[in-house]
Amino acid sequence: MTRRRPLAIAIAIAAALGLAAPGRSAPAAQAPDLSGLHAFDLRVGKWKLHNRVLKARLAGSHEWLEYDGAQTWWSVLNGWGNVDDTRLDKPDGAYSGATLRAYDPKTGQWAIWWLDGRTPTAKLDPPLLGRFVGGVGTFYNDDTLRGKPIKVRFIWSKITRSSAHWEQAYSPDGGKTWETNWITDFTRVG
Template identity: 90%
Template structure:
């Protein structure tokens, strides 16, 4: 005889795979801490707020956000596109930065969620030198979330966290 799933199991959101970002849909206030100089031995951080709106696309296989960052003296907007590949279980994440006149689409970050934490990697460059980039999404709940960006100049042996964002739901 098979027992029915418990009520608690039915109410617990699936924070892996396709549904990993479902709780992010909505409107958010962002508090950012950004390292003033990246991969330069800096320990000086700039703090500022922002706002973000997320929605699902492609029948849930993707999502988009529209982000405003109120960086002092250089406020700007950007957008993120995320797409899930059900065959590989990976997400691809692209950032479109509104500070470039034609919009620069960064290389995709690729990764997945395990135990409620999403880890994503990409190759990029900084000041003409190759680097690895890492995003970590964690603590995603109905009312909050945490994101970090880190760079590695040595192929992923060491990482410098250079951007930390904490999100609070506002709608």
């Protein structure tokens, strides 16, 4: 009886870890996580946007620039991704950029890349990765600012047929504190 006990414990541990026990079939493949696949669907279309951007980031600034812009958003990759073309009408000159987003059903996460029209041949940064919980999407990556490492956070919220809200924040201390430095409110056109 004591010899059978370690085998029973090993089988229980293997089952808890999702491993096949001796003489049993392997566990079924995990179903894809599609919980956030449609989180951006309402963003498809044309939008006007209003930006509030902190003049100096992670510098103790409290002075904000405000300007408008326009955006067109498409679904791509058979619904597993989307792209936007954005024009930002900054006071010192307009510029454009494009965002690519792709959904990974293995992780249930979105990846977000930005291509800045002012530096179109620059290498794309690693994507921000994240997911939607309770209608709010939170995405993170690591970057540098003035040669120092920072964390970057995007938050998408209040996405409806007619409006949406986006915020960007930086953290100089590994995510302990955050400074919101860009806020955009979107209103559907037409």
